[in-house]
Amino acid sequence: xxxxxxxxxxxxxxxxxxxxxxxxxxxxxxxxxxxxxxxxxxxxxxxxxxxxxxxxxxxxxxxxxxxxxxxxxxxxxxxxxxxxxxxxxxxxxxxxxxxxxxxxxxxxxxxxxxxxxxxxxxxxxxxxxxxxxxxxxxxxxxxxxxxxxxxxxxxxxxxxxxxxxxxxxxxxxxxxxxxxxxxxxxxxxxxxxxxxxxxxxxxxxxxxxxxxxxxxxxxx
Amino acid sequence: xxxxxxxxxxxxxxxxxxxxxxxxxxxxxxxxxxxxxxxxxxxxxxxxxxxxxxxxxxxxxxxxxxxxxxxxxxxxxxxxxxxxxxxxxxxxxxxxxxxxxxxxxxxxxxxxxxxxxxxxxxxxxxxxxxxxxxxxxxxxxxxxxxxxxxxxxxxxxxxxxxxxxxxxxxxxxxxxxxxxxxxxxxxxxxxxxxxxxxxxxxxxxxxxxxxxxxxxxxxxxxxx
Amino acid sequence: xxxxxxxxxxxxxxxxxxxxxxxxxxxxxxxxxxxxxxxxxxxxxxxxxxxxxxxxxxxxxxxxxxxxxxxxxxxxxxxxxxxxxxxxxxxxxxxxxxxxxxxxxxxxxxxxxxxxxxxxxxxxxxxxxxxxxxxxxxxxxxxxxx
Numbered sequence: 398x399x400x401x402x403x404x405x406x407x408x409x410x411x412x413x414x415x416x417x418x419x420x421x422x423x424x425x426x427x428x429x430x431x432x433x434x435x436x437x438x439x440x441x442x443x444x445x446x447x448x449x450x451x452x453x454x455x456x457x458x459x460x461x462x463x464x465x466x467x468x469x470x471x472x473x474x475x476x477x478x479x480x481x482x483x484x485x486x487x488x489x490x491x492x493x494x495x496x497x498x499x500x501x502x503x504x505x506x507x508x509x510x511x512x513x514x515x516x517x518x519x520x521x522x523x524x525x526x527x528x529x530x531x532x533x534x535x536x537x538x539x540x541x542x543x544x545x546x547x548x549x550x551x552x553x554x555x556x557x558x559x560x561x562x563x564x565x566x567x568x569x570x571x572x573x574x575x576x577x578x579x580x581x582x583x584x585x586x587x588x589x590x591x592x593x594x595x596x597x598x599x600x601x602x603x604x605x606x607x608x609x610x611x612x613x614x615x616x617x
Numbered sequence: 618x619x620x621x622x623x624x625x626x627x628x629x630x631x632x633x634x635x636x637x638x639x640x641x642x643x644x645x646x647x648x649x650x651x652x653x654x655x656x657x658x659x660x661x662x663x664x665x666x667x668x669x670x671x672x673x674x675x676x677x678x679x680x681x682x683x684x685x686x687x688x689x690x691x692x693x694x695x696x697x698x699x700x701x702x703x704x705x706x707x708x709x710x711x712x713x714x715x716x717x718x719x720x721x722x723x724x725x726x727x728x729x730x731x732x733x734x735x736x737x738x739x740x741x742x743x744x745x746x747x748x749x750x751x752x753x754x755x756x757x758x759x760x761x762x763x764x765x766x767x768x769x770x771x772x773x774x775x776x777x778x779x780x781x782x783x784x785x786x787x788x789x790x791x792x793x794x795x796x797x798x799x800x801x802x803x804x805x806x807x808x809x810x811x812x813x814x815x816x817x818x819x820x821x822x823x824x825x826x827x828x829x830x831x832x833x834x835x836x837x838x839x840x841x
Numbered sequence: 842x843x844x845x846x847x848x849x850x851x852x853x854x855x856x857x858x859x860x861x862x863x864x865x866x867x868x869x870x871x872x873x874x875x876x877x878x879x880x881x882x883x884x885x886x887x888x889x890x891x892x893x894x895x896x897x898x899x900x901x902x903x904x905x906x907x908x909x910x911x912x913x914x915x916x917x918x919x920x921x922x923x924x925x926x927x928x929x930x931x932x933x934x935x936x937x938x939x940x941x942x943x944x945x946x947x948x949x950x951x952x953x954x955x956x957x958x959x960x961x962x963x964x965x966x967x968x969x970x971x972x973x974x975x976x977x978x979x980x981x982x983x984x985x986x987x
Contacts, residue, residue: 450923452949474899474927481926481953500901504927507934638866638890703906724892724908726848726871 399424401458403449403479404469405432408495412467413440424458450478452486460487468494473501480510546574549613551595563587568612570605574598623648624738625665629658629684630673630700635723639671642727643734655684662688667695669737672717674701674708682708685715694780696737700725748774748783755787759794767791782812789821798825846870850912850938852898852928853919857944859884861916866891873907899924904931914940922950929959 399422402409409432413423417440424443427433433446447454449470460466466483468476476494483489493512496502499521505513551557557565562573562585576583577596583589591597601609625648628639636651643649650665652658654676662670670688674681685697696718701709709720719733751774758767768791775784785808792801802825808818847870851858854876863886866872872891875898876882882893896903898919909915915932917925925943932938942960945951954961975984 451947472899472923474921474923477927477930478923485953485956498900501899501927503935504901504931508930632893633887634885634889634891634893637888638892641890703908722908724871724873724894726911727846727869 398422398463398465401426401460401464401466401483402469403427403466403476404471404495405429406469406471409469410436410440412469413442417442426454426458450475450482452482455479455482455487460489462488462490464489465491466493468492470495471497473497473505477501477505477508477510480505481508484509547599547601547609549597549599551591551593551597553593555593557591558593560591561587562589562591565591567599568601568605568608571599571601571609571612574600624668625650626669626671626734627652627658627661627665627667628671629653629655629676629681630671631676632673635673635700638727639730642730655687658684659687662695668741669734670695670697672697672699674699674705674712682711682715685712685717689716696741698733698737744777748778748781752783752787756790759790762794764791764794767794780811782808782815782818785811786815786818786821789818793821793825798829801825844869847913848908848911849873849914849916850904850907850909850932851875851916851918852925853917853944854878854881854884854893855918855920856884858916858918859886861918862891863889875903875907898928901931904928904936909936909938912936912938914938915942917941917943919944920946922946926950926954926957929954930957933958 400416401424402413402416403426405427409425409427413425413436416423422442423440424445425433425436426445426447426449428446428448430446433444436442437444443458445454445457447457449455449468460483466479466489468479468483470476470479473496476496480492480494483492491512492510494505494510494514496505496513496515497517499515499518502513502515502518567573573585575598576585576589576591577598578592579594599609624646626639626643627650628636629652630636630639631653633653636653640649640651647668650661650667652661658670658672661667672681672685676684681699685699688695688697694716697716699709699712699717699720700723701712701720702723712720718737721729721733751770755767755770755774758764758770768788771784771787771791774787778784785804789801789804789808792798792804802822805818805822805825808815809822812818847865849865849870849872851862851872851874854862854874858874858876859881862872862874866889867886872889873894874882874885874891875894875896877895877897879895882895885893892907894903894906896906898904898917909932912932915929915936915938917929917932919925919928922945925945929941929943932941940960941958942962943954945954945961945963946965948963948965951961951963951966975981
């Protein structure tokens, strides 16, 4: 399973970095040759240089049903075309798009691309609600790249079931923030016994996250 | 519905395609003149009498609103239809306040423009028959000596058509009936200043001046 | 009997768009053309009696300005397939314009447009068909001799 990012620029670069730190495989598709060359040198990912609105180019990114695609170009019509190709030609189930002109949100949603976001729209409504930047930082104490939050479900057959939290041996730097059990929120402590169906909220430093993910994979 | 015979329309817009379009729509039914700027428009307005003017709100150099203001200062006000581009609400409101009869947003279809012209010309027609009606009733009132009623109707007419020579003329008839000849002359002069070609006022003025002259002569003769 | 006049909005005032606009308006229809390049309007015939809107057709605001909701037909004739795709979708799905047509420059995109219920015209396919008609069929030889 991988994430395909379509587009170029700072946004694509930082999103790629962020996703890589979370353990995802990332492929970039971009028309911009320079960007493709630069990013392939600085980040460990697959790069396809070409017009993403052409089927042949998108095919080179080897999209599959399980993959996630995010369209991030500066032109809404290109993003729409990419989304359409991804869903109709490559049967991708999870397609996200950036929509530059908020007026275009309607057509994206009408065509079934529910996960379309217009940052212009978000910023505009923030300004309208007069939320100051400071308030935002306090509200979401997650500075991008420094701390990350993971949700993990304890599935049937997991070796963690029946064990006490303190016994499980989570990597250092990972904190179990809370456990959601049958709709109730529990504040865990070392003696909390894990049950099937528990949802753990794990807070960790970004540097530690790949370790946490690896640990969880082993524990499955 | 009866549209006035060969009404005359003026279209003022700097875009050739708009002038062509409106001209095409009314060609045959009406006489259509076009102007591409304010100067040309004012020129044509001096030479011809128009029943309706189409005016573009966003003409460069002299804005449509300015031209509208200039036109209002003239004599008999002509109904003006302002043409605006989609979304310019403030300008449109300004235009209406200045007395534009109606507003039509570009782009408009042939149906839209035909409809708005028909409505305005019909209104004009109704108004004119209304005024003729009122004139008749005022004269009737004066004939039977009901000066009070006549005066009230004239004042109503003043309200409806403040820049028309007709109310002043009719008021002079009221003055005449009351024996206030100096007042009558004042109003007749006012009437003629609004429209120097208004025959009824000219005739009445001449009449009053002749009769006062001859009554003065009689007075002099009697005294001597 | 006079035919009904239609309200037609055309996106793109290139060589094709300009001429179509001119023909439709002289046929008596109400036409609006949208193009972001002022010079493109030079493609309109001098007796054009429709309207012009200068703006990027990918900005929905310009389609609103053109009163697309009242249109009987919408023609997407820009030279960019992606733009033509997005605007025809808007015309069809949001404004319910009865007739929606797109110019499709890259034949590999044809299927996408057709599946979306848009009428298409493909300059490449038309040209290919025209040339092949000189080589195929019964009157092919006759044609070549002209």
